[in-house]
Amino acid sequence: MFFNGIFTKINALFNSYNLDFLKILFLQILFFFSTVSYAQKPVLQFKHLDMSDGFSDNRINRVVQDNNGIIWTATRFGINRYDGEKVSKYALANTKVIYDLKVIGVDGILVATDKGLYSYHKESDRFENYNAEKEESTKSIFTQNIFSISNSNSQNFWIGGSAGNFHYVREDQKNYSFNALDLNASFPNTNIVSIFENQDGGLWLGTSNGEVWNFNLKTKKITPLNGLDNASAINDILVDSLNQLWVASYGNGLYKYDLKSDSLVHYKANAKNGESINNNIVLDLYEGNKQRIFIGTDGGGINLYDPEKNRFTYFKQKSGEWGLSDNSILCFGKGMHNMIFAGTVHGGISYFKDHTNVYNVSPRQLGFGTDKQSSQILEDTEANLWITAGRNGLRKYNTGTGNVEIFIDDKENNSDLGGDIVLSMEEDNKGRIWIGTLRGGLNVYDRNLKKFLIFPEKKNLRSIYVIEKGPNDNIWVGTANGIIVFNEQLDIVKRVNTLTCEGLSDNRITSIYRDAKDEMWVGTENGLNILSGKGKFLRNFSFSKDDIKSLSGNHILSINEGPDLSVYVGTYGFGLNRYSRRGDNFERIGEQEGLQGKIVRGILIDKQKNIWLSTNLGLSRIKDSIIRNFGIQEGIPPFHGGKASLSKSGRIYFAGNEGLSYFKPESLEQDIPKPLVFFTSFKIVEEEGSREINPAVFLNNQESDILKLQPGYSLFTVNFSSSNYFDLEDTEYFYKLEGLNNQWHSLNKRKSLTFSNLAPGDYTLHIAARNDTGELSQQEANIQIKVLPSFFQRKVIQALMLLLIGLMIFFLVRWRNRNIIKQRDKFKKIVAIRTKEVEKEKDRAYKNELELLETERQNELLKQKRLSDELNFKTEELTNSTLRTVHKNNLLVEIKENFIAEGKKDSQNKEFFKNIVEKIEDSLTIDTEWKQFYSIFNQVHAGFIPSLKEEAPSLTDRELRLCALIKLNFPSQQIATLFGISLNSIKVARHRLRKKLNMEEGSSFEDFFEAKGL
Template structure:
């Protein structure tokens, strides 16, 4: 067994808060990557100072504002609501909205006071309301009031010990005192009430003071240009000097400090020239360093020129070479580096097990297993030494479980099953341990048995480490590839496989299996199961590979699918856990998703939560959530990880209007600044408007979802998803107001919406006065046409009456002639029809007589044959010598009686007389024989039974029997004659 044990120096020094940075630079349109100052105004617009002037960024494009005389910019501040001030080497500049440019600051006062704004200004500090302070050269500083009163102060006059130097930094504290930092390293405090200027003698420094901040703990932070940082407690008068010579974590990492900013929870962010951002957390009295990193989320440059708060908890940092790096000022996630855990660069995510002694067992991808003690920072490394058969078998650990005896069961991909006894502090040897493969799941069942899920089904061990049962497809499992095992509150075992979900009793008997079905939306969403857990309501949650989450209802015995439509963005769910607040946490391919009160919130890279590739998050006994991977071990307290509930402000970035002369782009700054009640007007026939917009929350800018409604058309909000552009065309003339809003972190629409009023002008023909005139003209024309038409109608009616009278007489004469001709024609046709009917009747009578005669001849012939037959029969009895001869003659006579030749002739004549009779009988009763059809035909001709018997060559009694059978086949009711039946059927 190989153990590599080392200490990380304790958890406090090992952990590092996670900050994720985003960036803006020349690739986004900025003039330069050197950003000396940056602010965000109330609308969400970013203003950045470069060596080429001011850049304005609205989330879509950058607008450049060069300053006169190539002034060097020292400071940039927003005073009051939206008064943008710039301190430069050539004076104080301010932004004029109507002219959309920066101009020298001016007030209505005497020339001597006005000249102060034309000189070098090094720093600006906001005061109460719209007032501000500004610092100049040679010890000059000024207070500018909202009422345009200006108070000028000279430090050398206020205190003669003040050397003739420049004040390059200043800051007003909550008590109204002004702190001044000079170019020669001195710190002074000025009391506006007493007009006293006093040096802070405790600070012995000769380096320029780059920044001064008084924090909420009443501590003065002083940034020097080479002598580190001073922290001076204004109450206790104690002083701490932080320099780069101290031990790591106990002080700053670079002595050139360019800026200081106080964030949330008294955190102090320190920008250095080469050491990146140093973070001081007062409750831990510890420094953390954030330096330039390769990748999307690292700091872009190690030289930080400025730090300033933006909206939505964002802090912007201007750098020397990396543009703007910005991050959210909330630290939820802490990290222990992969180097401290001896992790390599394997991208495989980790699984974490907290044992009974609060040690964390962490899988290390393809590099074995780690045991980490959060209290001491002690790390134990378990790896597979091929030359040592008693150490960890298999470097790729897939699953872990601690049993009730304090033994850690460790499943690997190819090395089999390992069991580490925490009491004996060694790996145990047992039979069959190397014969198991792909152990993705281990669970303790009732009765101290351990279920081990392998590639060949479930293997059940007893507490003596003997295999007592194997459960596979032969025992009813849906598949042998076991991916997860879970024991619910009833002791029932849920077994997930690569092809379906199974419920088994604790004895291993198959109870039920579940599969996905395209036709049944209450079935599983996918068959590849990755994880199983019970929720707060005892519903069973099932995570799948590629098909999201399923919730099994014990009451209704079906599944509810939870996917992207319900707000779950990740499709691969690798882990499910329930925290102490009864919230559900899902480890997905996009990060962590929390389900609380049926609301789903997702947390990803920008909150410090990476995607889960093979691993999953774990809940500690204290309620802390851990996760690990190639970035090391990270953790957070669930209640601290919240979505930003602030209201993102939406603002327009540009408009495009199509007019007769072509497309015209409108700058929203010019649109809204020219007039307070500005109304955009669209020309008739060219009413096409495109509006582009953005959000003030730059950290979530790419994931912001927008909504719009257009008053004048409808008052309903419509989703735009992540689209930041909207076009309207062919709108009817009228007044409209366009509203754009965005969702905040909690999924609600922000109240800080953008809106603009515009008017679609009517064309010449759409103007109401023109339409009224046309309507009146149309009415007069209709009235004139109606009168003219009525006169013509009356005249035509009189002429028509005369013509009708004449035509009526002519028509009556023609009708008389036509009537007579028609009568004659009808009479002729009647006579012809009578002749035709007579001819047909005669023809029918003839054929009927011919049929009857033919039949009678046949009857007569048959009678003769019968008489001859009887004579020969008598002779045969009398004359024994010729008996055989007479019997042969009788047989020939019988044959002649059955010959069908006469019947064929009979049928020919009968069908001519009764063409539909035989086919109708066959359709009525298809089982009639040919002899029965002949019988029906003879009955139809009213032949008596005796003659029918003669024709058939049978006795009269046989004919009666044949008629009886025929009635039954034809289903003729009793009392109904054949003639009536044939007539009723239309034969």
Template sequence: MRAFLLLFFFGYCYLYSFQTIAQNVMLQFQDISFEDGISDSRVGNVIQDKEGFVWLTSRLGIDKYNGQTMKSYQFLQEKQAEINTLIQSDKGNILVATTRGLYFLNTEKDKFDLWQSQDSVLNNHLDSNIHTINQLKDGKFICSSATGFVFTLSFEERDSTTTHQFLKFPNGSTENYGTALFQDKNEVVWMGTSRGDLWVYKGDGFKPTSFTKSNNKVYINDIVVDEIGEIWIGTNGNGLFQYNPDLHRIKHYMSSNSNTSQSINNNMILCLYADTKNNIWIGTDGGGLNLYSKTNNKFSYFQSDSYSKYSISDNAILDISPGQDNVIWTGTVHGGISYFKNNMTLYNIPPSKLGIDQKDKQESRILQANDGDLWLTAGRNGLRRYNPKTGKLSLFTDNPEDESDLSGSNILSLYEDDQGRIWIGTLYGGLNIFNPKTDKFLKAEDWHKPRAIFTITQDKDDYIWVGSNTGIVVYNADLKIIEKYDINANLGLTSNVITSFYKDVKDEMWIGTAAGLNVFQQGRFKSYLPIQGDSNSISGSRILSIAEDDNLSVLIGTNGYGLNRYIRSSDTFKRIGKKEGLEATFIRGILQDDEKNIWCSTNLGLSKISPDGNVMNFNTYDGITPFKNSKASYGFNGYIYTANSFGLTYFKANDLTNNHSLNPNVFFTNISLINKKGIEVIPFKNYLKNELEINQLILPADNVMLTLGFATSNYWDPKKNTYTYKLDGFHKQWQTIGNQQILTFSNLKPGDYRLQIKALNNEGIESTHIASLNITALPSFWEKPWVIRSLFLLGIAMVFGLFKWRMSFINFQKRKLELMVKRKTELVETQTKKIYKNNLDLLNAEKANQELSQRQLENELNFKTDELTNHTLREIHKNKLLSKIKNDIAKEAKQNNNNNNLKAIVNLIDDSLNLDKDWDDFYNLFQQVHPSFISNLKKNWPNISDRELKLCALIRLNFSSQHIATLFGISESSIKVARHRLRKKLEIEENQSFQDFFERLMLEVST
């Protein structure tokens, strides 16, 4: 029994801790200010219409905002009026209650017109101070005026007929009039008055309620009815009232100096809004935005913070209204518009409660100890220990004069060992160990040596591993060093700068360094480094974080190179990046929640990777700020913690969802045309004809270029909006255009088109809302069908007539040409015959001349040949004669041995036979008949002798061997020997004659 009570007690403490910590709601605010084109920083009313436009009122008039541009309607100056209430009817009409009448938006003229009636009595009230207007469930409008009258109206735009009914309000007067009207879901109308009364309409008139027991005498600024029918009443200085009309129970909330979260923080309540989640939103004058959670019976406050750009812009809230995509809009006195997502999954402990200086933008590291206490660093201001059950805070700072306290105020790492001791790694302060049991700091061996301790963990033997800028030091339970590892130990460690530790399921220690990933196995370090061009290697060398997923794969976060998953079976890495949906590249922390989801602390925020691989990214729009030097922490109670100068933020891991729009509405914002006159920008409505809710755009005939602007109802994270469109009649497929919000079409041909635009949310899911526009491009005069048909027929007629005329003309020209051709042909024939005869005569004369010349040449050649032959024969005859005389004289001389004179005569005859003069004459004649014969022989056979040249010449003239022997004065047998030698020198084949050889030689030379 005692054990059960103890278990119940600890369980209660745990639940109490959970309930205590889970009630500090955190909201992220965004603003619309002067930078966005707002006319005035004082925004009295703000609504988002059905299309998605935001309308706001100021002292200058009304502004309309489409997410890109602001348009102002300034119509109050003439009557010097001020706006009291701005609403949109269920049919989309924009109605404005002012101090000088009721106005409505004339959509045809795109301007606000005064609402007037043919009833003069009603007009008197319509021209007065209409304090408030609201629409009833039956479509009628209920108004209250400062004259004390309450009346209903039926209104149709473009119709001046207005039906009305004055409602009975017994105490109505200029001193007591309706200030706030509200109809609940049971169609009961409630009204607050200027004297602080609450009235209810019962069918035959307004009746007072039991709220009179509250004795409230203060002006009622606003009333709302919540989901269970309770009425909330905001007063002008008397705080907030909660009224139950069935039980006649009244509860009064007033601000107090204790600020115990049990009441409002300001008594001036300017506006109220009750959402569907049982929350009451309260706008105050100076206390910011108050939130009452009926579920937790607790108030939360949201006030302007100069240190945070995500706080509400001003502490005076004039209006609160719901918008699309779960957005709530607020109008402020000095800060324009502030809006936020009504998604309360984040909770926050402000920095003031944690002793964190907001001026120091250092981020914090968080550790939830086993006793439930939260340990978090405070930038450069030491360490904090926060008890979420009691709210107790303990501060640990470095006092230089006290050696027993925290050493070093800049904390880099935190770890709790199995004995409950908190290990604290610092920058420049060494290693600290805090024992919660004794509330004292312990000193480990060589605790002061490391300059920067980045990571601490415990191995399978319960030894503590401390990683610093000088390597790894391993401590035992007695805080003694049992091992040191650095690159000098030659065990394979890649760097002395140790950035992260992780003990995996196999009890192996993974070590991240500034220069690679290491795993400690069997006394050595196995290292992994990026390999260029190898996608199976780790992506980066500087490791920031290590963890393990449910599939026992090791996850490694890098510095700028994304996330890696180590696959044990293949000893390879798989990279996880933008292709898989992970937008960030700096992975500073990795943790796994109870649902097996992986959470990555990144330079962009938090990324959640579900077991099926789906990635969701959370950023500042979701309330998650980027991690620059820290990481998120996971507590045993299922919360994820982050901390920085904004305090401690935490949420249930399975509660966080994207704040981005899931189904944004797309709407057109503007249109411009370029024609021959130039650029013409005209309000979009002026080009539309609304018939059966179909938008029809008529383009004039001189249109050259059409430009359409569009936007979505998602004002929260507009950079995440992407669009796709299709122009039916031009495109067959949808066209993706990214974040572009302008479409341009040039020179659209006359015809009918249908433009459709869809938005895609941050997860790539298409919106079900489609902005559609029917476009009719009008033809010019020359492009009109009847003109085209007429011109076509006229063209055919002209072509036919031209064809007939052309054929007639061609026939005439043909006949004329035939006659000319005939005449020309006869003339040409005559001239041709004449020319032919002349040419024939010339040819005959030239032929005769050529024949004469040929005969002359032949005669000359014959003469030369005969002369050469005769000369040669004469020489032969002479030589024969001389030879005979020589022989006779020689015979005589032989008989008369002593006759010297005869011998002398014989010698003279021999000399005569050998004289060359006659041969010179022979050569001259031979050269005339055969010009190149001698030179060709010398060219081809340079070593040929003059005697051999003479022999060749005589052979060429067909002289016999006998005649040649006579000319040379030798025997005929010697000539035969000479001819044989000559044949060998000239390389004449045996079956080839000298004449054939010489003919071939002359032929080769000529070619």
């Protein structure tokens, strides 16, 4: 931070005077010195708990997490219990100082104080003086000064007291007390303030005057640790998994004693950075994963010793959400899910995940400023990393030596980097680095010549967002005004834009990718395109609101080809898309599928063929179709403008204002949390009022511990939490209530559940949390619930009531049956009398009905006769009318023939006779008689003509007349006369009519009309 601050101020000073050359020189000198202290620091992200969460004090002397997930702390004002929802406070009677706090066995909590030993009783929810119910002679040891408790995972434990006294407490057996002065006269008359039990049963004792002793339980001998030149009090003792004894002193640094080789190393805060601790007051020790030792200091923060590198790294107080809250670390406590809790003097609890899989090169070493834009990273063929530095140029970082080379724009020098805002980079086949900037043009750096090349288009381009290698060793440069394709000689061979390439969706090029078929996928701000290797447009894709198999958005940021040759496309604000070549469609991958970030700036495929996405919320991994998100709590910040990069060694790199960070993808496999869910409170609202029950009494789920709900309760509320405090806000919960519904129901992130009006009976409530794999954790919380019935809901009462009701129904039925019999006899007599009267009335009505029916029959016969006469009249009238028409037409025909004959004889009046013949022919075609014919015909044969039209819609009016005459059985000769045509024409008309009616061969019109119901 010191160098970083100097760099920021000097940079501003030089910029104000436009002294770019001096700025470059200063930066190079600065980085010469900074790389001397080159180090890669593991990343720890801290979360915090303090008085704002309800704790009694920000000074946390001891902190532990028990096996149920509860956090216990020792403060100056007593014990605090935190369950993720609230803090419960416990005062210890007559105590002034709490020295130690430990979890013993499965769920035992022990507290060492100046007034003896206390233990937590869950039944009464309070701390009481420890009483092992042994003989009276040993009870006094639990009421004296107790300074330390051993880290034993069994029910048995060691405690250290004053004046050399220490004791071994065995559950339900005899206690053993020892005095170090009696065992060895050389033991000083001092307090045993630290005690640690080896895995082999050996016991190490640390004293208040700075000595360390070893006690052998089998031989009952106690011996000092020789060579420990120390007069400061011992704060903590730890024997690690490498069989090394660590001793923390109050002012004289840290000791490491190898129990195998009997070698001693003394670490003090006067060595070079990384070779020792940074503060000599060491307050607590903790062994984490991979044999790393966490060292709590008073003022130096957390020191971390890595045995593999034999180096120390330091984590000090840092402002912000994820920094260490205080530099004075009083204690460490082991948590679930690889968590470590650190109690501080002024900052409450800072807790973090002990994965340290992400390593960091500080921004000071890289010369990064405070610009929060993420970096673009390119690994060249010599394994150097080229890293963009926001608005401050470019860095070349040697991962082996830590050396940094700086490239910034000197406005007076045309042969250096043009433009300080670098947007894109690519290495060509000659090992040259192509560098695209926002406003400084296109740069090509020759690593062999160690200089930037001069070419015609160097300064002409702007907003170069992407550079990609294309076929034939060409370089495709994507800008805000289309694509420019360069060859190896730095000549432009093609320009691709909406004017030269018909079909290209937009000129604002945001991403380019060369696939396995040498086709170029081009992403723009307005859609996705595919071009040939020669720049010819092939096709494009865009978003459609009516097609869920289209792109989710048109603003494309990243493209990459998956292991199965499907193409992954990242968008700005609309998540990820997977293009299937076989189905020729897109699958949208977003929040519903588990992807948290909506802005996908980069897509990587690691060596295990997992897909990594650089998003606005961090990194997301797709493995076996399961998405897992990694964010700031894993040491991975959001990506703003930049993206992660995959090295040839398989590391994933990313950079920004926090420096350069990296990790191995496989190192994150072990960090899948499996949260333990536990109840925090039960609240029952009843008629008498509400009551709250401590869930601790139900942890064993014994029959006597069943939660009982009294009759008439109105509400039952359950509160719960998760043991994974690091992801507490993002934990999703599910529940099922056996006895009501055996299906799991989602509660999202809600940590409370309320029931009402449950029917009497037995239930079991299950609460589970979902881990990062998307599966429900098997470590669920459950509680047996018994809803008691009311007085009338009890089975005995209900049985008696059923019996009473049954008897009442029985007697009621018997009484009713007797009344029915009496009434039946009475009714029989009345019925007999009424029957005779009814029979008389029936006979009289029958006779009247017969007379009425006869009258109606006579009326019906008269009506039928009248209708028959009317029909005959109409038929006769129709026939007569038709015959008159026939007779008239015959006369007209005869007259016409006479006039024709006279016309032939009398040539002088031939024209006169011709006119008369034409008028006669016109008279034969007049339809007046036919209208009268139809009027009478429809009265006789109603419905014939409409039905015939429906049967054969194509019939002409003349054909309908023909059908009517046939229906009236007129002979063909008379029909010919009526139509004024020859008999042969009638035959032809009848033949055509048969075809239109689709009549079968040989059938008559009469049969056809009858078959059709006409």
